[in-house]
Every structure is written in structure tokens, then in C-alpha cells.
Amino acid sequence: MADIMKIFLRNGAIRAAPVRTDAAMAYATERMKSRFSRLPFAPTHAIVAVFAGRPYIGARGGDYSENEARLRLACDEFSGLHPEYLFYVSANAYPLPAVQAARLAGLGWIGLNGLLNVPGVGSSVTIGAVLTDLPMPVGEESGYCAQCGLCVRSCPTAALTRENGVRRFEREKCLSHRRQKEGLPLSREGYYGCDICQDVCPYATYS
Ligand code: SF4
Ligand code: SF4
Incomplete structure (x- = not known):
């Protein structure tokens, strides 16, 4: 286990930890479940890796194709270490629901x-995973934020709302989503859209 984590860190991840796929897939959409069922093998575990995002764009992360290359190198090393098991690169964790995983x-x-939000790092991160049938001990899961509501109140397009304690996100209204969907360049260094919902969070380490 320690060896596997070291391999991830050596290949550019800033944090990595294992998760059971059945626990993660409990949060999956139907589309994710369908894709998961069509994988070339049945992964029981995933090693989820976090890569640095906005503060390091172009240098140490924030780009899924760069992350994929890093994960592929890690996968090759895992296969050398455990040739009896299978390893499969999933650059953005898909079909696992990345954030929940x-x-x-x-x-x-x-x-x-x-x-x-990764303690000591913040929310400007990208997530990848390696899926495997290698059994691994998993640690304790994390929870949710303090729900102060500042991100909801600050969203300029009301893409993010909360009514009667229920959070709602309308992707089509989100400036970040629209910018990425339209293939527009970053609005400023490291920013896809407004990203105000990240910047106002009291726990945003980098803003
Ligand atoms: S990126 Fe901007 S528009 Fe999108 S949810 Fe966050 S604050 Fe709202
Ligand atoms: S601003 Fe941060 S702590 Fe407050 S509700 Fe939003 S994510 Fe949670």
C-alpha cells in the first residue's frame, strides 16, 4: 500500500488514497453505472489521486491530459509491482463520481x-483515479462543509441555490461550465469562469 501511494506522489499527485468502488458507485448516475458495467474488468477498488489545479496550471496539474499521462506512468509501475492484478487509468475518475470518490x-x-476541498490545499484541484481488482484497506471517509452559505449567496447567475436546506446546481447557468462547453480560453490565468463560489469560501487556501 505504502508503495502504491509513493508511486502516485512520485508521478505528480499531491494526495492519493484508496476507496471501494461499490461505496463510490452508490453516488453514480445511471450513465456512470452503465459505463462502469462495460469496463474491461470488474474493479473492486480505485486509488483516487488529487492533482493541484489553479495555482499550478501548466506546471503541476489542472490539465486532465497531463494527469492522464501521469496516471499512465503510475499504472505501469503498479503493474510491474503486482502483475497478477489489473490496473486501469481513469484520468478524471469517470465512471466513478470523482468528488464523492x-x-x-x-x-x-x-x-x-x-x-x-482538500485540507491544506483548497478546492482548486483536479481528480483522477486508477481502477483495480487489487484489494486494499480503505481509511476513514471525510464529510461535508459547515454550510455557511457564502458560496450560494455569492453566485452571480444563481446557478447555485439552496432552498429549505436543499442544494441545487443548474449547470447550464454556471459561467465556468458555459466557458468550458464553448471551448473558450481561460478567462484569466487558472480560471475557467468566475469561480466566485471557490474564492469566497473561508476554507479556500488559494484565492
Ligand atoms: S463558477 Fe460562478 S457561476 Fe458557476 S456556480 Fe460558481 S459562482 Fe456560480
Ligand atoms: S462557502 Fe465554503 S464553507 Fe461556506 S457553504 Fe460554501 S463551500 Fe461550504
């Missing part, structure tokens, strides 16, 4: 803004 792996808590 990372929370269940104990890598960070989920905010009302829907983002993973």
Missing part, C-alpha cells in the same frame, strides 16, 4: 459549492 477516500470534504 475522493471524499469517501478521505481526501477532503465536499462543500455546498459541490467542490472537493
Whole structure:
């Protein structure tokens, strides 16, 4: 186990931890479940890796194709270490629900803004995973944020709302989603859209 984590860190991840796939898939959409059932083998576990995002864009993360290359190197090393098991690169964790998989792996808590917040790192991260049938002991899962509501109140397009304690996210209204969908360049260094819901969070380490 320690060897596997060291391999991840050596290949650019800033944190990594294992999760059971059945626990993570409990949060999956029907589309994710369908994709999961069509994988070339039945992974029982995933090692979820967090890569640095906005503060290191272009240098140490924030780019899924770079992350995929890093995960592929890690996968090759895992296969050399455990040739009797299978390892499968999943650059953005898909078909695992990435944010929940990372929370269940104990890598960070989920905010009302829907983002993973990694203690000491913040929410500007990207998530990848390696799926495997290698059994691994899993640690304690993380929880959710303090629900102060600042991110909801600060969203300029009301993409993020909360009514009677129920959080709602309308993706089509989100400036970050729209910018990525339209293939527009970053609005400023490291920013896809407004990202105000990250910046206002009292736990955002980098803003
Ligand atoms: S701003 Fe408040 S409600 Fe939103 S993610 Fe941060 S702690 Fe949670
Ligand atoms: S990125 Fe901007 S528009 Fe999208 S949910 Fe966050 S604050 Fe709202």
C-alpha cells in the first residue's frame, strides 16, 4: 500500500488514497453505472489521486491530459509491482463520481459549492483515479462543509441555490461550465469562469 501511494506522489499527485468502488458507485448516475458495467474488468477498488489545479496550471496539474499521462506512468509501475492484478487509468475518475470518490477516500470534504476541498490545499484541484481488482484497506471517509452559505449567496447567475436546506446546481447557468462547453480560453490565468463560489469560501487556501 505504502508503495502504491509513493508511486502516485512520485508521478505528480499531491494526495492519493484508496476507496471501494461499490461505496463510490452508490453516488453514480445511471450513465456512470452503465459505463462502469462495460469496463474491461470488474474493479473492486480505485486509488483516487488529487492533482493541484489553479495555482499550478501548466506546471503541476489542472490539465486532465497531463494527469492522464501521469496516471499512465503510475499504472505501469503498479503493474510491474503486482502483475497478477489489473490496473486501469481513469484520468478524471469517470465512471466513478470523482468528488464523492475522493471524499469517501478521505481526501477532503465536499462543500455546498459541490467542490472537493482538500485540507491544506483548497478546492482548486483536479481528480483522477486508477481502477483495480487489487484489494486494499480503505481509511476513514471525510464529510461535508459547515454550510455557511457564502458560496450560494455569492453566485452571480444563481446557478447555485439552496432552498429549505436543499442544494441545487443548474449547470447550464454556471459561467465556468458555459466557458468550458464553448471551448473558450481561460478567462484569466487558472480560471475557467468566475469561480466566485471557490474564492469566497473561508476554507479556500488559494484565492
Ligand atoms: S462557502 Fe461556506 S457553504 Fe460554501 S463551500 Fe465554503 S464553507 Fe461550504
Ligand atoms: S463558477 Fe460562478 S457561476 Fe458557476 S456556480 Fe460558481 S459562482 Fe456560480
